[in-house]
Amino acid sequence: MKEETYFILRKFAFWMTSFVFIFLTPMIVFYSIGYKFDPASSKFLKTGLISIKTFPKGVNVLVNAQKTGETTPCVLRGLLPKKYTIVLEKEGFYSYEMQVYVRPSFVSEMDIVLVPREKNIEKLKFNFNVYRFFINKQFFGEKIVFFADKGIYILDADFKNIQKVSSMDLGNTLVNSLEGLKQYGNQLIFWNKKNIWMIEIPESDLDIMPDIIPLYETQGEIKEVFLGMKDRYLVVHAGLNIFALDVQNPLVVFPVFTLQSQEAKIFYDERTETLFVRDSVPLSESYSLYRIELVPIIQEKKEHEKIT
Amino acid sequence: MKRLLEIIPGFLSWFTLVAFFLLFIFRPIVTAVIMIIFLMYWVCRLCYMSVLLALAHHRVITKRNIPWLDMCQKISSKPVLDDIVHIVLYTIYKEPQEVLEESLKSIKESHYPKDKMVLVLAGEERESGSLGRLTSLKEKFDKDFKDILITIHPENIIGEIPAKGANATYAAKKTYEYLLAHKIPVENVIISCFDADTCVDKNYFSCLTYNFLKNPKRHQMSFQPFPVYSNNIYRAPSFARVMEMGSTFWQLIESMRYEKFITFSSHSMSFKTLVEVDYWPVELISDDSLIFWKCFLKYDGDYRTYPLEVPVFMDIAVGKNFFDTIRVQYKQKRRWAWGVENFAFVGEGFLRNNKIALYEKIKRLSQLLDNHVSWATWAIIITFITPLTLFWGNLILKDSLVLFNLSYINSIILNTSGFILILCVSISHVFIPPRPQGVSRFIYVQFVLQWLLIPFISAVLGSLPSLDAQTRLMLGKYLYFNATPKARRNGKK
Numbered sequence: 075m076k077e078e079t080y081f082i083l084r085k086f087a088f089w090m091t092s093f094v095f096i097f098l099t100p101m102i103v104f105y106s107i108g109y110k111f112d113p114a115s116s117k118f119l120k121t122g123l124i125s126i127k128t129f130p131k132g133v134n135v136l137v138n139a140q141k142t143g144e145t146t147p148c149v150l151r152g153l154l155p156k157k158y159t160i161v162l163e164k165e166g167f168y169s170y171e172m173q174v175y176v177r178p179s180f181v182s183e184m185d186i187v188l189v190p191r192e193k194n195i196e197k198l199k200f201n202f203n204v205y206r207f208f209i210n211k212q213f214f215g216e217k218i219v220f221f222a223d224k225g226i227y228i229l230d231a232d233f234k235n236i237q238k239v240s241s242m243d244l245g246n247t248l249v250n251s252l253e254g255l256k257q258y259g260n261q262l263i264f265w266n267k268k269n270i271w272m273i274e275i276p277e278s279d280l281d282i283m284p285d286i287i288p289l290y291e292t293q294g295e296i297k298e299v300f301l302g303m304k305d306r307y308l309v310v311h312a313g314l315n316i317f318a319l320d321v322q323n324p325l326v327v328f329p330v331f332t333l334q335s336q337e338a339k340i341f342y343d344e345r346t347e348t349l350f351v352r353d354s355v356p357l358s359e360s361y362s363l364y365r366i367e368l369v370p371i372i373q374e375k376k377e378h379e380k381i382t
Numbered sequence: 383m384k385r386l387l388e389i390i391p392g393f394l395s396w397f398t399l400v401a402f403f404l405l406f407i408f409r410p411i412v413t414a415v416i417m418i419i420f421l422m423y424w425v426c427r428l429c430y431m432s433v434l435l436a437l438a439h440h441r442v443i444t445k446r447n448i449p450w451l452d453m454c455q456k457i458s459s460k461p462v463l464d465d466i467v468h469i470v471l472y473t474i475y476k477e478p479q480e481v482l483e484e485s486l487k488s489i490k491e492s493h494y495p496k497d498k499m500v501l502v503l504a505g506e507e508r509e510s511g512s513l514g515r516l517t518s519l520k521e522k523f524d525k526d527f528k529d530i531l532i533t534i535h536p537e538n539i540i541g542e543i544p545a546k547g548a549n550a551t552y553a554a555k556k557t558y559e560y561l562l563a564h565k566i567p568v569e570n571v572i573i574s575c576f577d578a579d580t581c582v583d584k585n586y587f588s589c590l591t592y593n594f595l596k597n598p599k600r601h602q603m604s605f606q607p608f609p610v611y612s613n614n615i616y617r618a619p620s621f622a623r624v625m626e627m628g629s630t631f632w633q634l635i636e637s638m639r640y641e642k643f644i645t646f647s648s649h650s651m652s653f654k655t656l657v658e659v660d661y662w663p664v665e666l667i668s669d670d671s672l673i674f675w676k677c678f679l680k681y682d683g684d685y686r687t688y689p690l691e692v693p694v695f696m697d698i699a700v701g702k703n704f705f706d707t708i709r710v711q712y713k714q715k716r717r718w719a720w721g722v723e724n725f726a727f728v729g730e731g732f733l734r735n736n737k738i739a740l741y742e743k744i745k746r747l748s749q750l751l752d753n754h755v756s757w758a759t760w761a762i763i764i765t766f767i768t769p770l771t772l773f774w775g776n777l778i779l780k781d782s783l784v785l786f787n788l789s790y791i792n793s794i795i796l797n798t799s800g801f802i803l804i805l806c807v808s809i810s811h812v813f814i815p816p817r818p819q820g821v822s823r824f825i826y827v828q829f830v831l832q833w834l835l836i837p838f839i840s841a842v843l844g845s846l847p848s849l850d851a852q853t854r855l856m857l858g859k860y861l862y863f864n865a866t867p868k869a870r871r872n873g874k875k
Contacts (some may be wrong), residue, residue, distance in 0.1 A: 075444065080437055084638050087433035095426040099419055106418050106787035122783060179783045 108179040110152045120178035124150040128162060129187045136161040160184065166191055196233055200224075205249040208264075210257050219262060221249040225283075226262070226273065239275050241283045256301050258321055263308065267295045270308065272321070289324045300342035302349075303368050309349065311340045316349070318368070331366060342368075383733065385858070387726035391751060392856030395758040395849055402763060406771040413771055414784040421768070421788075421795050424760060431635050432802050438634035438689075439809045442608065445691035450588035451493055457595045461570050466591055467528075468494075469557055469573040469653060471502040473549045474516065476509050477578035481697070482519055484613070488581035488695075490526045494588050500560070501530045504553035507537045508544065531560060539664075547669025550575050551661035558657060569601065571653035575662070575670075579613060579697040580648045589692045590650050597688070604674055604687045605650040606643065607694040608633045610813045616821045618698040619707050620832035621839050625715070626698045627810050628839075637689030642749050644674040644687050648694050651677075667861060668721040675728050678746075682737035693813070712847050719848035720861050722754045758848040765841040768792055803833045 110121045126135060128146040135144045138159050142150065146162070153176045162170040167188040174182050198204070202222035210217045210228075218229040219239075226239040239262060248266070255264040260275045270290040276283065290296075294313030302309045307318040314333040320326035335354040342349050351364040406413040454463045470489060474482065482503075490496065503519060505512035513534055520530045533553040542548040554573065561568055572594055576582075583589075586607060594600045611626030618626075636643050645651075647670050656662075659676040662669040677685045699714045701707040728750060732743040772792065775785035807830055814829065854861055 075440070080441055080638065081640070083437055084434060087430055087437075091426040091430040091433075094429075095423060099422045102422060102791070103415060103418055106784050106791070107415070108783045123786070125786070181781045181783055181786045183781070 110154075112154075119154060121152045121154055122176040122178055122180045122182065123153060124158070124160065124174055124176060124182045124184060126150070126160070126162070126184045126186070128164075128185075130164070130167075133162045133164040133167075133186075133188060136163065162186060162188065164188060198229075198233065200236070202227075205244075205246045206252065208252075208255040210255065212257070219255055219257075221252075228275065237275070237278075238283070240273055240286060242286060244286075253296065254299055256299070258301055258305060261321070263289070263299075263301070263321070265290075265296055265299050268292060270296065270299065270310065270319070272324075287324075289321075290319055290327075298340055300340075300344070302342050302344050303347060309340075309342045309368070311338075314338075316340060316351070330368065331364070335361070337361075384726050384730055387729040388723070388858070389856045391722050391725055391754045391758075392849075392852035394751065394755045395852050396856075398755065398759045399762060399767070399849075402767050406767065406774060410771060410775045410779060411782060411784055414775060414782070414788045417763075417768055417771060417788055418784075418791055420763065421791050424764065425795055425798050428798060428802055432805055434635045434638040435631055435805065435809065438608075438638045439812070441638075442634070442691055442693070443812060446583070446585065446693070450585050450592050450692075454588055454592045454595060457592070459595075461595065463591060463595065464498075465567075465570045466498060466594070467561075467566050467571045468499045468587055468591075469502060469561075469571055470499060471504055471550060471553055471557070471573060471575045472578055472580075473504045473546045473553070473575070474509075474512070474578045475506045475546075475549070479515060479519070481579050483522070485576070485579060485581050486519065486523050489587075490523065492582055492584050492587050494586075494591070496526055497528050499527050499587070500557070501527050502553050502557050503530065503532050504549050505532065505534045506544075506549055507534050529560075531557060533557075542664040543667070545664075545667050545669065546577075547662040547666065547672070548664040550669065551664050554653075554656060554661050558653075561653070568657060569652070569654045572605075572650055573653045573656055574648070574650040576648040576694070577696060580609075581613060581695040583607070583692040583694065585692050586690070586694065589690055593688055593690065594652070599684075601652040601655045602677070602681050602685045603651070604645045604677065604685075605690050606633075606637070606645050606687050607648065607650075607690045607692055608637060609647050610693045610695050611698045612813055612815050613695050613697045614700065615698060615814060616818055616825065618700050619704055620828055621835050621843070622698050622700055622707050622711055623829070624832050624835050624839055625711055625843055627806070627813070628836075628844075629718075630813060631806060631809070640686065640689070642746075643689055644671050646670055648696070649673075649687075650690075655680075663727075666723055666727070667717060668723055671721050671724055672727060675724055675731065679728075679731040679735055679738075682735060683739070683742050695815075708843070711843050715843055716847035716851050717861065719754070719757065719851035720855070722848075722852050722855055725750050725754065726855075754848065754852065758845050758852055761837075761840040761845040762849070764795070765837050799836070803836065807833055 104118070108121045109118045111117075112119045126146050126148055131146055133146040135142045135146065135148060135150070137150065139161070144150065155176050155178045157173055157175050160172050160174050167190050170186055170188055172184060172186070174184065176182055202224050204220050204222045207218050207220035210219050216231045218231060220227055220229060221244055223243050225241040225243065228237045228239055229235070251266040252264050253266050255262060257263075261272050262275060263270065263272050265271065268291060269288060271286050272289050273286045274284040289308070290310065292312045296310060296312045298311040300309040301307075303318060306322070307320055309330065310317055310319055314336065315329060316331040316333065317327055317329045330349065331351060333351070333353050334356055338351060338353040340349060340351050347367065347369045349366040349368055351366065352361055353364060354360070355362050402413065402416075405416070457463065472482070472485065486501065489499070489501070501523070503516045505516050513532065516532045520532055524530050531553075533556045535549040535552040537544075539548070557573070558568070561571060572590060574590070590605050593605060597603060608630060610630050615623055633646060649670060651673070655677055656673075659673070659680045663672045663676065666672055674685070674687060699707075699710045701710040725747070729747060732738060732747065768788075772785065772789050775782060775788070779785055810829070817823070817825065851861065
């Protein structure tokens with residue numbers, strides 16, 4: 075190619091890009107601000123847009139009952155300021171309808187989750203009569219602990235693995251009286267208003283099934299149970315007493331706090347090993363909050379045990 | 383007046399950045415509109431530059447290997463090939479011996495009669511042992527050329543700064559004495575002023591001679607090869623390779639804009655013209671571009687730079703380690719950006735010259751200003767200020783249509799940049815020398831992936847050194863010449 079040809083090509087590229095810049099930039103700026111030419115009124119009108127995101131993606135979008143041909147995620151541009159009826163349709167999901175008001179030079183955002191029509195239903199493959207289940211949150215996901223006529227089981231959340239904990243049928247009445255369940259190491263602790271029990275989770279189904287050990291029984295009423303104090307003690311709120319029960323040695327029980335009122339509430343913060351109590355003030359009708367750090371109490375107790 | 387002209391580029395760059403910054407805090411909508419215009423401008427400009435790069439690349443690959451020497455021999459008008467004498471001037475300061483030897487070897491192996499070539503090895507007195515080093519080089523290559531001259535530039539000459547230009551001028555003056563003594567007419571002499579690491583293409587001198595001979599205005603023209611920084615490409619860190627390949631591409635792009643193309647780094651010109659303009663400037667750093675402007679002023683605007691179709695190969699600036707390479711690269715780019723001193727030099731020159739048309743003066747000064755202000759600001763605006771505007775805008779005006787569209791246009795910019803990166807990767811492939819033994823094939827993967835560093839590099843090693851140079855010039859804190867370290871062969875210095 076001759077030098078002149080390069081020169082001509084270069085000039086052509088220069089004028090082309092200059093032309094694009096000079097003519098396109100004002101149009102893009104006006105368009106970005108929201109202006110749109112309306113042939114009906116022969117005027118420039120200010121518009122807005124609707125940004126639509128959905129889960130799942132690929133949902134068909136209808137505006138005022140008209141198909142747009144757009145699928146989500148999408149942006150509906152150049153909409154005149156007024157109210158629009160947006161319908162989101164996808165096969166296998168319920169249609170979603172929403173009224174959206176478009177303001178000039180503004181973005182109206184829709185972020186929608188569609189509900190499927192057909193649910194993926196899976197039944198437990200064993201023919202158990204399940205009385206009750208608890209969700210046990212663990213570091214690697216959640217486990218389901220359920221009580222059935224064939225015993226106590228631990229099940230993965232995806233129903234893939236099941237592990238037998240006990241063959242004992244506790245009965246529908248007792249199981250439905252349970253107030254809570256917690257896992258401590260390889261032990262399950264569960265309680266109702268009168269009793270606290272513990273059972274060891276066997277390593278495998280082939281192991282000998284362990285017995286259910288009663289940890290505590292009261293004539294009063296167990297209100298709340300927390301696992302705390304380095305995961306070694308159960309902090310139990312029963313009647314007017316708050317006491318700590320050594321999980322590994324249930325005979326060791328020592329009082330933490332004596333409440334004034336039956337209406338008292340407690341909360342145990344496992345992170346800071348602190349007990350918060352709402353209780354009535356002695357010789358008064360008002361309630362107050364108490365904050366009790368439990369770790370020093372346990373240390374005192376242990377030192378006392380050593381001496382004695 | 384000189385101080386005012388020195389202040390203008392730095393002031394404009396800082397004004398642009400600060401104005402953008404303040405606007406985006408207090409008027410995010412206005413900033414978004416300005417950003418859209420700015421980004422559109424850069425999309426168009428990048429597209430235009432990509433076309434220029436593709437054209438320049440085509441020009442180089444189709445013309446680089448044509449038989450230039452045969453074409454020279456076919457020129458019958460005076461002067462003819464036999465009349466031409468080449469002076470090849472190497473300015474040398476502490477460069478390793480093997481770097482110099484490879485440079486001289488490349489000249490020795492070039493397709494051009496060596497009996498028409500005089501080498502000038504221009505050493506510095508401030509480098510101890512310089513004379514001995516250059517003498518041993520002379521002994522090694524003496525028989526290969528018409529002659530080899532050694533000059534040692536004295537230290538502390540009044541009115542000079544310790545820079546390449548001062549050394550080159552001293553050597554050129556000594557060479558002029560040599561030419562007079564040997565009765566060689568200066569109008570038939572072409573001088574090439576090279577950095578010590580410059581290795582020429584085998585066709586460099588024949589291509590240069592052809593373009594010199596065929597052009598009637600040969601004394602009003604500089605000849606600029608495109609520098610390819612590849613001598614140590616297999617030893618340099620990725621970011622340094624990208625940086626220097628970017629410099630090569632920039633020179634290729636500039637080479638297509640004939641009317642604003644000026645000399646850079648290693649270049650050639652008529653010795654007669656060099657004498658007439660009183661050689662390279664001795665009190666300024668950017669001698670390579672200033673020599674063009676001296677000639678431009680001397681010939682009242684009737685002077686141009688011709689882009690040669692052949693390359694010269696140079697070293698990538700590297701340090702002792704990764705971080706030292708960043709430092710070295712930064713200093714080198716700052717020195718290049720110090721070319722902003724040209725604005726004051728040219729501005730003053732234009733005030734004194736009444737023969738150059740006012741339009742031409744305004745056009746040239748605007749081009750200079752645009753080059754330097756863009757260099758210092760655009761990468762900072764695109765890499766830092768645009769995302770900040772989007773972030774800030776989303777915090778305070780989440781549902782604004784303009785800010786929503788700005789992020790959309792910004793994504794178009796990124797896609798355009800992706801296309802340009804593909805173009806860069808494919809073009810850069812042409813300039814990569816054969817892989818030496820002991821270097822893994824995996825390096826070719828690096829050669830592709832390295833281009834992803836562009837956004838970071840263009841801001842940190844592109845705009846910041848330029849902003850630094852302009853700020854120093856604006857504040858009157860003048861830069862001193864820093865010789866770039868050269869390394870070859872296993873990173874040995």
